[in-house]
Amino acid sequence: MKHKDRLVVITGGAQGIGKAIVDAFLREGAFVVTMDLRHGRSASNLVWIQGDLTLSEDRNFFVDEIMKLNRKVDVLVNNAMVFTSGLRSHTPTEEIRKAIELGAIAPYDLILQLSGSMNDSSSIINLLSTRAFQSQADSEGYAMAKGALGSLTHAAALSLGPKVRVNAIAPGWIQTKPSRLSDSDLLQHPVGRVGTPEDIAKAVLFLASEDAGFITGETLTIDGGMSKRMIYHQDEGWIYDPKENHG
Numbered sequence: 001m002k003h004k005d006r007l008v009v010i011t012g013g014a015q016g017i018g019k020a021i022v023d024a025f026l027r028e029g030a031f032v033v034t035m036d037l038r039h040g041r042s043a044s045n046l047v048w049i050q051g052d053l054t055l056s057e058d059r060n061f062f063v064d065e066i067m068k069l070n071r072k073v074d075v076l077v078n079n080a081m082v083f084t085s086g087l088r089s090h091t092p093t094e095e096i097r098k099a100i101e102l103g104a105i106a107p108y109d110l111i112l113q114l115s116g117s118m119n120d121s122s123s124i125i126n127l128l129s130t131r132a133f134q135s136q137a138d139s140e141g142y143a144m145a146k147g148a149l150g151s152l153t154h155a156a157a158l159s160l161g162p163k164v165r166v167n168a169i170a171p172g173w174i175q176t177k178p179s180r181l182s183d184s185d186l187l188q189h190p191v192g193r194v195g196t197p198e199d200i201a202k203a204v205l206f207l208a209s210e211d212a213g214f215i216t217g218e219t220l221t222i223d224g225g226m227s228k229r230m231i232y233h234q235d236e237g238w239i240y241d242p243k244e245n246h247g
């Protein structure tokens with residue numbers, strides 16, 4: 001129980017990876033505060049605040065509620081994000097701006113407002129994606145936000161050290177909803193499966209703990225080895241079809 005009685009702030013705790021992170025810290029005996037667009041459950045050691053993290057007034061309300069607890073913040077996990085497309089879909093600039101607001105500005109704002117209330121063993125963990133480093137077409141909104149969050153991670157590690165450590169996790173394919181997966185879906189991953197939200201939550205617990213005390217400014221890729229696979233035309237049956245790639 002490395003996080004017993006610690007105050008942990010998590011964005012987007014209603015479902016998927018965020019929910020798994022909330023549950024993992026609750027099992028550890030932590031006190032958790034989350035903001036999500038959706039209504040949530042209540043528990044004795046869980047404060048649920050409904051709000052939209054793209055709105056500065058909602059973020060300020062979130063911070064005010066955390067401050068009312070009158071405790072130091074031990075862990076901040078910037079998790080909330082929505083996929084946003086890009087050029088091929090002619091995604092309007094305003095939607096791209098919103099993606100960056102949620103994926104990078106909101107994390108910056110929460111770090112800015114909460115880091116003064118952190119202690120000497122506090123830690124910040126930002127949820128990136130392997131899409132911060134590699135892409136499918138038509139993912140500019142998401143990729144831009146994740147790239148910015150990755151840069152915020154190493155810059156903030158320098159600004160907030162030695163007091164606060166700041167790291168990121170870059171998940172690959174994490175199955176957050178039941179769906180039928182083919183053998184190829186699974187076997188393209190060197191570990192032979194896609195990820196689970198719990199795979200990510202376990203890594204968050206580690207990075208937030210003193211066991212990771214010499215790790216800061218780092219990004220841990222958790223993708224079952226998928227992004228390490230080098231792909232050439234006709235390799236392992238994979239055919240590059242230029243017709244599939246018209247811009």
Ligand SMILES: NC(=O)c1ccc[n+]([C@@H]2O[C@H](COP(=O)([O-])OP(=O)(O)OC[C@H]3O[C@@H](n4cnc5c(N)ncnc54)[C@H](O)[C@@H]3O)[C@@H](O)[C@H]2O)c1
Nearest residue numbers: 012014015016017036037052053079080081127129171174
């Ligand atoms: N699932 C994956 O395969 C995967 C892969 C790489 C990275 N990630 C990253 O992991 C994180 C979690 O992903 P997920 O798949 O669990 O997402 P999800 O869509 O299942 O859950 C996101 C949560 O954030 C909340 N949210 C969205 N917009 C919000 C807003 N404006 N204000 C407040 N709450 C908001 C949603 O209501 C939801 O509860 C994200 O940062 C995502 O980019 C996920």
